[in-house]
Amino acid sequence: MLNAALSTSTSRHPVPASIKCGSPEPRSPLSLMGAPMRYPRNTEIFGEDEPAEYLYQVVSGAVRTYKMLDDGRRQVSAFYLPGDVFGFEAGETHATSAEAISDSQILVIKRSALMARADHEKDLAQQLWTLTARELERTQRHVLLLIKRAEERVAGFLLDMERRAAKAKAVELAMSRQDIADYLGLTIETVSRTLTQLQQTGVISLSSSRCVELRNRTALAQLNA
Amino acid sequence: MLNAALSTSTSRHPVPASIKCGSPEPRSPLSLMGAPMRYPRNTEIFGEDEPAEYLYQVVSGAVRTYKMLDDGRRQVSAFYLPGDVFGFEAGETHATSAEAISDSQILVIKRSALMARADHEKDLAQQLWTLTARELERTQRHVLLLIKRAEERVAGFLLDMERRAAKAKAVELAMSRQDIADYLGLTIETVSRTLTQLQQTGVISLSSSRCVELRNRTALAQLNA
DNA sequence: GCAGATTATTGATGTAAATCAAGGTCTTAT
DNA sequence: ATAAGACCTTGATTTACATCAATAATCTGC
Structure with missing residues (x-):
């Protein structure tokens, strides 16, 4: 009851109900032609160690990438929101698994096609490199969080x-x-x-x-x- | 004295003195023309937020990169050993500081020259991209360590x-x-x-x-x- | 070899976060 | 509406690691 008092009177509803949450708007950092796909909540988009055949861009919804440890612990590597690109690997296989957090619309782009284009379009090659660099920066910020x-x-x-x-x-x-x-x-x-x-x-x-x-x-x- | 007994008799010297430590041999993943420089132990190679004018390859010695937090904590981001390349940033400035851990010989390559060459040498551009991707993988493994x-x-x-x-x-x-x-x-x-x-x-x-x-x-x- | 500085180890104690446990709240389907 | 399940919060207790403190080993220059 102390419990109930705390949660109903002070903590849980101190803000006007009028305050609404916004969902992010899709952005387009990369002009990506790809197939729009729907992934229901909690479905797998790709699995760890699977061949990385596609690159993904979130249109709506949200995605988590993660690794499972042998003892069942799970490390979530990143969250991706509308506009974000994920699943782009340097090697041939995915380093993480990816799942839709909520029902999501995701643009799926064939890696081989993209790489072929990048071969003669310097701008595209540059954009793909920048994507990797951004991901590196993001991961470095993640490291910085984990020591705190x-x-x-x-x-x-x-x-x-x-x-x-x-x-x-x-x-x-x-x-x-x-x-x-x-x-x-x-x-x-x-x-x-x-x-x-x-x-x-x-x-x-x-x-x-x-x-x-x-x-x-x-x-x-x-x-x- | 329990202390002394433990350390001298059981723990500290259980291996023959003949066992020697080896130092890594320089490797050359990238054919890098650059100026060889000497950095004495504990000297700064570059500082956080400085313009990233050079790319570095360890010839001998060892390097640490790190960030300082406001309250004085230090996060070491990585260690670089002979053969390793570091200091390559996607942006214009270094994300970390770098220091020689021991007296080190380091190849210093001008970034602008490298980028200019990469502009028309696809192989080189590819190698530079791979460097960033490797760094990303390394950082991801670092994250995985930090949750354990x-x-x-x-x-x-x-x-x-x-x-x-x-x-x-x-x-x-x-x-x-x-x-x-x-x-x-x-x-x-x-x-x-x-x-x-x-x-x-x-x-x-x-x-x-x-x-x-x-x-x-x-x-x-x-x-x- | 010795004095001082630096680096590493060890012990005693404190504390932030994990674990264990119980309810409460929200969601979904019937 | 109500039941079942998922998700979230809170409390009590434990524990892994930090902190505080002292000593020991190693390095450096004289």
């Missing part, structure tokens, strides 16, 4: 999501607490507690568990330093 | 060093415990204790603090799984 304390990891994650998400009053989190935990190297309990704590200190506000409003960006940025 | 327990991180680190080092009976660690700790997101004490423990269980043997013999690769691989 739980609160700092969550803060960094929220800022990243906000930066990449549609400009809206609040950030829609497409992924579950488990997904976030596996991305940040934490447990769902720690993620949940940390979010609650950030809410209690007024840094964020959760209108629902998947919709976060960043109320004090300065504080978050400080945690992310 | 201390013992697993150290095991993974040792296996990586062994794989990259010269074929020799034992692996020479060019870097300090602090460097290793900052790479693995641990403290020097935890790194030290973990190594001691691996030695006590017969998985490795330390002829000196910088020279490790992997006695049970299977056990290490299991930890690294």
Whole structure:
């Protein structure tokens, strides 16, 4: 009952119901001709160690890539939102598996066709190289998150999501607490507690568990330093 | 004295003094024309956010790249051994700082010259792209290490060093415990204790603090799984 | 060889996050 | 509407690692 009191009166609904979450708008960093495909929630897009025949661009929805460890732990490598390109490997096989987090529309581009074109179109070759470089930068930021304390990891994650998400009053989190935990190297309990704590200190506000409003960006940025 | 007894009689010198550490031999993955430069131990090669004018290849010695966080923590991003190429950025500035771990000879190649050549030499462009992709894979393996327990991180680190080092009976660690700790997101004490423990269980043997013999690769691989 | 500095190890204690456990809330289907 | 299941939160306890502190080994120059 202390529990119920806390959750209904103070923590869970401190924001007007009018605040809506926005979904990101598709962007087009690369002029990609490809087949639009639909992937229902939780379906596999490709598997680890499968030949990397295609390159993917999210049109709508969200995607997670991950690796499974032998003992069942899962490391989520990245989240991809509308506009993002993923599945582009240097080698012949995928380094991770990919799944749709929610029902997603995804542009699927044949790798061989792309590479053939890149062979004589320098601009395209350059764009593909840039894609790899961006992915490297993203992964380096991920490393930087993983050496920090739980609160700092969550803060960094929220800022990243906000930066990449549609400009809206609040950030829609497409992924579950488990997904976030596996991305940040934490447990769902720690993620949940940390979010609650950030809410209690007024840094964020959760209108629902998947919709976060960043109320004090300065504080978050400080945690992310 | 328990201390002294332990360290002198059982743990510290269980291997014949004859076991020598090997240093890696220079390899040449890229035919790089560049100026050979000498960097004394602990000198800076480039700084974070500096314009990335050069690409570097280690000839001898060892290099660490790292980022400093606002509160003084240091994240070591990577170690580079003879043959390795580093400092190649997609953007115009370096994402990390780089320092020589030991006195090092390093080939320094002008980026603008390289890029100009790559513009009409497709093979070279391809090699440069591959470099970025390799770095990405390396960083992804680093992420995978950081979500694991201390013992697993150290095991993974040792296996990586062994794989990259010269074929020799034992692996020479060019870097300090602090460097290793900052790479693995641990403290020097935890790194030290973990190594001691691996030695006590017969998985490795330390002829000196910088020279490790992997006695049970299977056990290490299991930890690294 | 010895003094001082640097680096590494070890021990005692503290703490952030994991684990274990129980409810609560939201979603979906009947 | 209600039941079943997935997802999320919260509390109690444990634990892996950090921190604090001291000593030991190794390196460097005199």
